[in-house]
Amino acid sequence: MATDSPTYTLTERTDLLGYVPYLLGFHPADSIVVLGLAERRICVAARTDLGQPRGVTVRQLSRLLAAAGRRRAAITSVMLVGYGPDTSAAQTTRDVADALDARGYHVREVLLHFGDRYRCLQCDDCTPPGGAPFDLSTTAAAAIATYEGLVAQPDRASVEQLVRPVGGLAAIAMTQAVDRAELRLTALLGDGAAALDHTDPDRPGTARQGEGTADERLVRAGTAAVDDALRIAAAGGRLDDDEAAWLTVLLLDLRCRDHAWQHSDAEPWQLDLWLDLTRRGEPALLAPMASLLAWCAWRSGQGVLAGAALQRALAADPAYSLAHLLTEALEQGVSPGSLGPWPAL
Secondary structure (H helix, E strand, C coil): CECCCCCCCCCCHHHHHHHHHHHHCECCCCEEEEEEEECCEEEEEEEEECCCCHHHHHHHHHHHHHHHHHHCCCCCEEEEEEECCCHHHHHHHHHHHHHHHHCCCEEEEEEEEECCEEEECCCCCCCCCCCEECCHHHCHHHHHHHHCCCCCECCHHHHHHCCCCCCHHHHHHHHHHHHHHHHHHHHHHHHCCCCHHHCCCCCCCCCCCCCCCHHHHHHHHHHHHHHHHHHHHHCCCCCCHHHHHHHHHHCCCHHHHHHHHHCCCCCHHHHHHHHHHHHHCCHHHHHHHHHHHHHHHHHCCCHHHHHHHHHHHHHHCCCCHHHHHHHHHHHCCCCHHHCCCCCCC
16 A cells, blocks of 8 residues: 555654554554655555465565556665564565565565564674564554554454444344335435425525426435535434435435545545445445545555455445546555545535
């Protein structure tokens, strides 16, 4: 993933090790993590499985570093951290570092993190043979990352679990709410007789009986539903089942989806809104919410969460264009900061 995290100086190896989980969004295990630097700034953080063939790892990381460099300042140096308890982890990390060096990347650091210790893999005397003690919770980097609101899940599986659908009675309640929302939408498109107890006739942009064509009523209702959802989420609230179902039904219209997209970015409450709706959404209606979650996660620097959301979006609708667009951005290492905010509307 590309990273645009808050700027501060890492002066110790322990700070670097303490910050890596917050760059990734989880604590890696059995992994090789590469950090790509433009001058002295970390611009890319990426992880690969320790056990995959070295050639595959080197090709993946090289493509990612090159793609990131084409979109912003060139990546001129790298730091690598291997995660694993055995000697093969150290050797694999060294081999990947040597391969990247051969491709023209200056290797600043090569470290191995195992348990509560770490050691340098570039020399034999700067850390003890058994490794130096390391407590992530006491590092300045971890303290700053926490202060900035960054979160590191226990492992990658924990991140992927965040987007799993709700089950049990909550799922049944949402199915029933979607049935009601679809009846309401049929009424709205048929003769404009939207359920007025769900609207405010004094609010501009709210659907009223018989007002405009069916298409105009749909867009107006979708815009109002998005605005209401964002207002509730910004105030720390949560949509009830009927509000959530109505919004998810309307987001199937791309104009309504785009209105939500244009008003969503990196605010934590926006991510929470789309995460909640992704978990509660009916499978057939899921692609818009999961794609909006992926957008907010990517803009927040949470690439793993974005990837998990995109998997759910594409499982729901393999042809969903926004999900494909964001998947390409992740795979190409496009930095979230390479895009400015949406223009004021």
